Amino acid sequence: MSFKRKDLLGIRDLEVDEIEHILEMAASLKEINTRTIKKVPTLRGKTVIHLFYEPSTRTRTSFDIAAKRLSADTYSITASASSLVKGETLLDTLKNLEAMKPDIFVIRHTASGTPHRMARHTSASVINAGDGMHEHPSQALLDMMTILEHKKRLEGLNVLIVGDITHSRVARSNIWGLGKMGAKVILCGPKTLIPPEIESLGVQVCYRVEEAIADADVIMVLRLQKERQQQMLLPSLREYSIYYGINRERLGKAKQDVLIMHPGPMNRGVEISPDVADGPHSVILDQVTNGVAVRMALLYLLGQK
Amino acid sequence: MVNGEEHEGNWILRNGRVLDPERGLDKVCDVLVLGGRLVDISPHFDLPSDRLSEIKEIDAAGKWVVPAFVDMHVHLREPGEEYKETIETGTRAAVAGGYAAVACMPNTRPVNDCAAVTEFILDRARTRGSCHVCPVGAITSGLKGENLSEFGELRDSGAVAVSDDGRPVMSSMMMRRALEYAKTFGLLVISHAEDLALSAGGLMNEGPISTLLGLRGIPAAAEEIMIARDLILAETTGCRLHVAHVSTEGSVRLIREARKRGIPVTAETAPHYFTLTDDLLMTFDTVYKVNPPIRTSRDVQAIREGLADGTIDAIATDHAPHSAVEKDTEFEYAANGIIGLESALPLILALVREGILSPLDAMAKVSCNPSRILGVPFGRFRTGAAACVTIVDPDISYVLDADSFFSKSRNCPFHGHTMQGQVVMTFVDGKLAFSRI
Numbered sequence: 001m002s003f004k005r006k007d008l009l010g011i012r013d014l015e016v017d018e019i020e021h022i023l024e025m026a027a028s029l030k031e032i033n034t035r036t037i038k039k040v041p042t043l044r045g046k047t048v049i050h051l052f053y054e055p056s057t058r059t060r061t062s063f064d065i066a067a068k069r070l071s072a073d074t075y076s077i078t079a080s081a082s083s084l085v086k087g088e089t090l091l092d093t094l095k096n097l098e099a100m101k102p103d104i105f106v107i108r109h110t111a112s113g114t115p116h117r118m119a120r121h122t123s124a125s126v127i128n129a130g131d132g133m134h135e136h137p138s139q140a141l142l143d144m145m146t147i148l149e150h151k152k153r154l155e156g157l158n159v160l161i162v163g164d165i166t167h168s169r170v171a172r173s174n175i176w177g178l179g180k181m182g183a184k185v186i187l188c189g190p191k192t193l194i195p196p197e198i199e200s201l202g203v204q205v206c207y208r209v210e211e212a213i214a215d216a217d218v219i220m221v222l223r224l225q226k227e228r229q230q231q232m233l234l235p236s237l238r239e240y241s242i243y244y245g246i247n248r249e250r251l252g253k254a255k256q257d258v259l260i261m262h263p264g265p266m267n268r269g270v271e272i273s274p275d276v277a278d279g280p281h282s283v284i285l286d287q288v289t290n291g292v293a294v295r296m297a298l299l300y301l302l303g304q305k
Numbered sequence: 306m307v308n309g310e311e312h313e314g315n316w317i318l319r320n321g322r323v324l325d326p327e328r329g330l331d332k333v334c335d336v337l338v339l340g341g342r343l344v345d346i347s348p349h350f351d352l353p354s355d356r357l358s359e360i361k362e363i364d365a366a367g368k369w370v371v372p373a374f375v376d377m378h379v380h381l382r383e384p385g386e387e388y389k390e391t392i393e394t395g396t397r398a399a400v401a402g403g404y405a406a407v408a409c410m411p412n413t414r415p416v417n418d419c420a421a422v423t424e425f426i427l428d429r430a431r432t433r434g435s436c437h438v439c440p441v442g443a444i445t446s447g448l449k450g451e452n453l454s455e456f457g458e459l460r461d462s463g464a465v466a467v468s469d470d471g472r473p474v475m476s477s478m479m480m481r482r483a484l485e486y487a488k489t490f491g492l493l494v495i496s497h498a499e500d501l502a503l504s505a506g507g508l509m510n511e512g513p514i515s516t517l518l519g520l521r522g523i524p525a526a527a528e529e530i531m532i533a534r535d536l537i538l539a540e541t542t543g544c545r546l547h548v549a550h551v552s553t554e555g556s557v558r559l560i561r562e563a564r565k566r567g568i569p570v571t572a573e574t575a576p577h578y579f580t581l582t583d584d585l586l587m588t589f590d591t592v593y594k595v596n597p598p599i600r601t602s603r604d605v606q607a608i609r610e611g612l613a614d615g616t617i618d619a620i621a622t623d624h625a626p627h628s629a630v631e632k633d634t635e636f637e638y639a640a641n642g643i644i645g646l647e648s649a650l651p652l653i654l655a656l657v658r659e660g661i662l663s664p665l666d667a668m669a670k671v672s673c674n675p676s677r678i679l680g681v682p683f684g685r686f687r688t689g690a691a692a693c694v695t696i697v698d699p700d701i702s703y704v705l706d707a708d709s710f711f712s713k714s715r716n717c718p719f720h721g722h723t724m725q726g727q728v729v730m731t732f733v734d735g736k737l738a739f740s741r742i
Contacts, residue, residue: 111635111636111638112519113518113520113635114635116589133519133521135519169519172519195516196516197513200516201517
């Protein structure tokens with residue numbers, strides 16, 4: 001199949017065959033990253049602008065490496081959303097950059113829906129690199145790629161996502177992606193961190209990790225931000241760690257071949273204990289490696305136009 | 306516009322379906338206006354031939370002839386935000402929508418919390434306005450929630466009510482004192498019911514759609530808790546309460562029960578709350594961003610039932626103009642608000658076509674009911690009184706074009722929608738203030 005979209009804004013609006021196509025493409029491009037000379041001329045002459053209105057190291061670097069390995073010219077613009085409010089609007093920034101004829105914008109923003117709005121205002125392709133609490137499609141794709149590598153399938157797997165679901169775009173994109181690919185998604189966290197009526201997205205919710213851990217083929221551990229304490233969502237990180245932290249003891253009740261994933265950055269000792277993060281079930285660094293491959297695939301597919 | 310020099314204030318509106326909700330009149334009649342005053346309504350007037358030249362005759366056959374509307378909740382943005390709307394443009398929008406009187410909320414810059422601002426608004430309305438403006442004062446100075454405004458002076462300078470619209474009174478004690486102090490001066494208290502702690506950071510209705518979109522939700526409870534509080538305070542103090550822009554099923558239920566128990570409460574809603582649902586936000590279009598937020602189809606249904614059974618007395622627009630600077634931005638940063646003066650009528654008529662309201666009941670919600678609640682003399686046909694009349698074509702079908710609005714702003718979610726029903730003419734105090742012909 002050919003990929004017909006101008007933009008990659010979210011997983012929710014992707015078809016199953018599109019997801020499969022991206023994942024196959026990523027698998028075939030991955031090999032480039034292991035060569036001595038890690039560069040192919042595929043996107044030579046194409047311009048990619050990274051527009052990051054939220055701090056990011058991993059995702060921005062990953063997109064930048066992906067673009068450069070495909071020989072695209074890349075430029076990074078980082079700003080805080082607050083400076084944007086004071087000065088030039090994001091739309092004006094986009095229009096000015098567009099006048100310089102880029103081919104692809106990679107946009108991250110703190111406000112949900114922003115890449116979608118930007119995509120309507122530019123003829124260049126837009127890749128959503130994370131918008132607010134809404135979607136983070138490249139993360140879900142690299143997560144699916146990592147699971148596929150280890151489990152050879154997505155269909156029928158039980159994937160347990162533990163932590164702050166409310167504020168997580170990673171969780172939302174994975175809920176869509178894994179659901180479309182036939183996996184069963186179970187969410188676990190204190191009710192203060194589970195958004196209202198999330199069951200309407202086709203997932204199950206449980207409040208006790210112990211109940212869900214035994215059946216899980218994959219456990220995705222989400223980052224818990226320290227600010228959640230001030231927002232009346234949690235009494236303390238300590239109690240969170242006691243009841244929801246993934247540690248060796250809890251993992252003792254899990255399947256032998258369970259995969260431990262984390263989108264990063266990790267709070268070691270809070271949502272995940274160091275021995276689990278670095279232990280034999282952890283595929284956390286595989287996720288990072290696959291991130292480059294998935295982003296190469298996205299840039300390649302959108303850059304063909 | 307019709308040039309009415311030689312027959313200034315002398316009109317006969319022939320053969321219209323005259324609807325006067327206050328007295329339950331629904332009949333094809335002529336309406337005679339002489340010297341700007343309503344002379345009479347009668348099945349047929351024979352005019353003496355010698356006076357014919359002085360009287361402009363208008364054929365209203367097939368049209369509704371109704372008391373010009375009263376909008377008890379608008380934002381005219383003047384003083385302070387004249388780039389969004391002015392008293393001049395806002396009242397022009399009002400008469401184009403069939404309104405002869407609008408009550409403007411106090412969240413201007415400066416806030417209307419004193420006689421000087423109220424007098425300024427009334428003065429502007431007299432010199433530049435197209436219709437009556439009824440200022441609503443602030444409950445607390447600067448809407449800060451710290452000190453009561455001077456209700457006595459506000460009333461004596463022309464304020465018709467006090468409200469906390471836009472910046473809710475969070476202190477229950479302050480709200481109690483406001484109800485009591487307002488009663489001293491016979492002023493109505495209009496409550497913008499919102500628990501700011503529960504709605505903090507909220508961008509849309511809390512529910513499956515907010516969860517899906519990753520937009521922080523405003524739960525129905527944020528509105529309902531404050532309505533419950535204010536109803537209890539109204540009961541405790543025996544003071545009258547009016548609830549602004551009711552948007553949830555639970556709010557309708559609370560008000561319905563309170564009325565049954567004899568608590569002196571009235572309520573209004575706005576057309577978007579009985580027309581739109583929160584799934585429209587799936588495109589992140591900021592035109593749908595409003596506070597209280599657009600809710601679910603269940604809430605829409607409950608609002609309609611509340612209108613039908615009289616729990617909700619009035620339909621206001623909560624006309625809230627914003628420029629593209631506030632609206633054409635990231636969803637999170639966009640201002641809340643929808644304009645309504647020039648789109649309300651066809652949405653209200655839709656309720657009539659769907660059998661939810663009779664024509665008389667529908668007109669009552671925008672005429673005698675809000676005027677009774679506010680204690681103003683508009684929204685009814687009174688012999689001898691200055692004639693405020695609106696002629697409505699209930700059947701005409703057209704595509705709504707917000708670019709043709711008299712309002713300065715364009716934040717109308719119904720732009721491009723096919724509508725049925727339109728205001729043809731609006732008379733304010735016997736003068737033709739708006740005509741589409």
